[in-house]
Amino acid sequence: MTAQLAPEDFTTIPALCEWTAQTYGHDTAIEDGEVTLSFVEFDALRRRIARAFIASGIEKGDKVMIWAPNSWKWFATAMGLVSAGGVLVPCSTRFRGAEVGELILRSKATMMMSTGNFLDRYYPGMLSAEQRAPLRDLVVFDDAAEGETGWETFLKRADTVDEAALDTRTASIGPDDLCDTLFTSGTTGYPKGVMYAHRQCLRAIDAWATRVGIRRGDRILVIPPFFHAFGYRSGAIVSLMRGAVMMPHLTFDPAEILERVARDKISVIPGPPAIFHGMLQNPDLAKFDTSSLRLGLTGGSVVPATLIRRMRSELGFAGVCNGYGLTECGGYGTMCFADDTAEVIANTAGKPMPDTEIRIRSPEGAFLPDGAPGEIVIRGYLTMKGYFENPEATAKTIDADGWLSTGDIGYFDSDGNLRIEDRVKDLFITGGFNCYPAEIERFLSAHDAVGQIAVIGVPDDRLGEVGKAFVVLRPGAHITEAELIAWSRENIANFKVPRSVVFLDALPTSAQGKVVKDELRKLAGIA
Structure with missing residues (x-):
C-alpha cells in the first residue's frame, strides 16, 4: 500500500525526508550505478550534507547553485541544502560559462556545487575568474582539479557541526519559506527566478502523484534533468515521497534506455514525447524486454494519439498520462488520468489539479464559457511566490486577485478537459x-x-x-x-x-x- 501524507504533514522538505525514513525504512530509495541507498541511509546522508552546508557558512535563505547532471549526489545535495535552510538554484548542464555567470549574478548565489568532467568538459573550467568571483565556495562532485574543493573534503566539514545544531536550524524552517528558485528566461530573454516554498512544493507533488498513480516500490527512471521542474519534482522528489526507487539517468540514448528497462526492470518513465519516440524508433525494439513498464508520464510538447497508442501496444505501458504546467506553478496545472482514452490524452491536457482554479480569460479581462478560447489563467496554492527581486514582472504575471497569466491560449471542452490552442507567441x-x-x-x-x-x-x-x-x-x-x-x-x-x-x-x-x-x-x- 502506498503511503500518503495527510494535509497536516505538508510542512517542509526536511520533514518529508525524515518521514520517508521512518515510513519506508530499509526499502531501496536510490539505485545509481554501483551506489544503492535505502531510505534510512539516504536520510542519514541528507543530514550529513546539511551539516556540511552549515559548516560551510550557509545561512537560512542563502542561494546555492547545483550545476551537474542527474546523480545520487545531486539529489542528496539538494535535500541536504534545503534541510540547512538554503535555497536551491538548479543550473542546466547545457549552459556555458557566459550563461552560468549571468545566472550566478541574477540569483545572488554564494556557493556552487558542480560536476567535474562531463561531456568532455571540465565544468568549473568554463567559468572565468570574474564569473566565479561572487561565489565564496565551489565544490566539485567528482574529479576535482588541483586547488578545487572536492566532495569528500566538503563532507568532512560536517564533523564540526553537531546533530543538535542541525535540528535547531531545521526547526527554524517554515512551510512558507523558500526551498528553491528555478530560473526561466521568459519572453524578455533575461532569466527570472521563480520562487517556490516548501509546503506548496510538497502539496503539488503529492496531488500529481495521486493523479497519475505512482506507487510504493515503483522503479522510476528519471531521464529529465534534475535542473528542470519535471525531473526534480516529478522524478526525484516524487520517488522519495511515494517510496519508489529513484534511478537517475545521465543522457538520452534510446538504446541505452531500452537496455536499462530490460536490465533494471523499470516500471515508470517520466519525460517529454521525444524520449518515447526514440524508444519506438529503435530498430531493435523487439529484442528488449519491456514487460516491466507500467506508467509513461509525458507533456511539454505535442503528443500525437498515435504515440499514445504505440506506447501502450509496443512498449507495454498500462497507463500513459499527459499534462500541462509551467515553472511558475511548480511545473503543474492540469493532468490527464492514466486510464483516459488515447484521444483524450493526445488532444487535451486533462483536468485541473485539486485545489487549483483554472479559467479562460478574454483580452478584455472577462472570464469565458467552456468552448471559448482565450488566455489560460491559474489561481491556487501552487502559483509561485513571485519572481526573485523582480516585483514589476511579478505584478505583470499575477494580478491583484491572485490570477497568474500563463500567456497560453486554450479552452475547456464539454468534459472539462483543457485544450491548448497556442503558447506564448514566440516560445x-x-x-x-x-x-x-x-x-x-x-x-x-x-x-x-x-x-x-x-x-x-x-x-x-x-x-x-x-x-x-x-x-x-x-x-x-x-x-x-x-x-x-x-x-x-x-x-x-x-x-x-x-x-x-x-x-x-x-x-x-x-x-x-x-x-x-x-x-x-x-x-x-x-x-
Whole structure:
C-alpha cells in the first residue's frame, strides 16, 4: 500500500525526508550505478550534507547553485541544502560559462556545487575568474582539479557541526519559506527566478502523484534533468515521497534506455514525447524486454494519439498520462488520468489539479464559457511566490486577485478537459525544453558577423520543434550556416542552438520597426 501524507504533514522538505525514513525504512530509495541507498541511509546522508552546508557558512535563505547532471549526489545535495535552510538554484548542464555567470549574478548565489568532467568538459573550467568571483565556495562532485574543493573534503566539514545544531536550524524552517528558485528566461530573454516554498512544493507533488498513480516500490527512471521542474519534482522528489526507487539517468540514448528497462526492470518513465519516440524508433525494439513498464508520464510538447497508442501496444505501458504546467506553478496545472482514452490524452491536457482554479480569460479581462478560447489563467496554492527581486514582472504575471497569466491560449471542452490552442507567441519547445527566441537572439548577436537576428520555432519530427535563425550579416562579414551553428554549440546550451540558418539582406519589420515574425514563419513555410 502506498503511503500518503495527510494535509497536516505538508510542512517542509526536511520533514518529508525524515518521514520517508521512518515510513519506508530499509526499502531501496536510490539505485545509481554501483551506489544503492535505502531510505534510512539516504536520510542519514541528507543530514550529513546539511551539516556540511552549515559548516560551510550557509545561512537560512542563502542561494546555492547545483550545476551537474542527474546523480545520487545531486539529489542528496539538494535535500541536504534545503534541510540547512538554503535555497536551491538548479543550473542546466547545457549552459556555458557566459550563461552560468549571468545566472550566478541574477540569483545572488554564494556557493556552487558542480560536476567535474562531463561531456568532455571540465565544468568549473568554463567559468572565468570574474564569473566565479561572487561565489565564496565551489565544490566539485567528482574529479576535482588541483586547488578545487572536492566532495569528500566538503563532507568532512560536517564533523564540526553537531546533530543538535542541525535540528535547531531545521526547526527554524517554515512551510512558507523558500526551498528553491528555478530560473526561466521568459519572453524578455533575461532569466527570472521563480520562487517556490516548501509546503506548496510538497502539496503539488503529492496531488500529481495521486493523479497519475505512482506507487510504493515503483522503479522510476528519471531521464529529465534534475535542473528542470519535471525531473526534480516529478522524478526525484516524487520517488522519495511515494517510496519508489529513484534511478537517475545521465543522457538520452534510446538504446541505452531500452537496455536499462530490460536490465533494471523499470516500471515508470517520466519525460517529454521525444524520449518515447526514440524508444519506438529503435530498430531493435523487439529484442528488449519491456514487460516491466507500467506508467509513461509525458507533456511539454505535442503528443500525437498515435504515440499514445504505440506506447501502450509496443512498449507495454498500462497507463500513459499527459499534462500541462509551467515553472511558475511548480511545473503543474492540469493532468490527464492514466486510464483516459488515447484521444483524450493526445488532444487535451486533462483536468485541473485539486485545489487549483483554472479559467479562460478574454483580452478584455472577462472570464469565458467552456468552448471559448482565450488566455489560460491559474489561481491556487501552487502559483509561485513571485519572481526573485523582480516585483514589476511579478505584478505583470499575477494580478491583484491572485490570477497568474500563463500567456497560453486554450479552452475547456464539454468534459472539462483543457485544450491548448497556442503558447506564448514566440516560445517553442525542443524535446521538452522551453526555448525563448529573445534569449537565443541575445546570445547569438554577440558573434562578430551577426548584424541582426531573429529566431522562430519550426516543426521537427523527433524533438517537436527546433530553432530556425534568420540572420542579416554585418557589412563585409562572412560566415556560413555550419560555422554559425558550430559557434552556437560552443556558446549556448545545445537545445537552444538553431538547427538551420537563413541569411537575408534585411528582416521584415512593421511600421514601428519591430521584426514581423509572422513573415518569417511564411518564409519557413509554417504560417
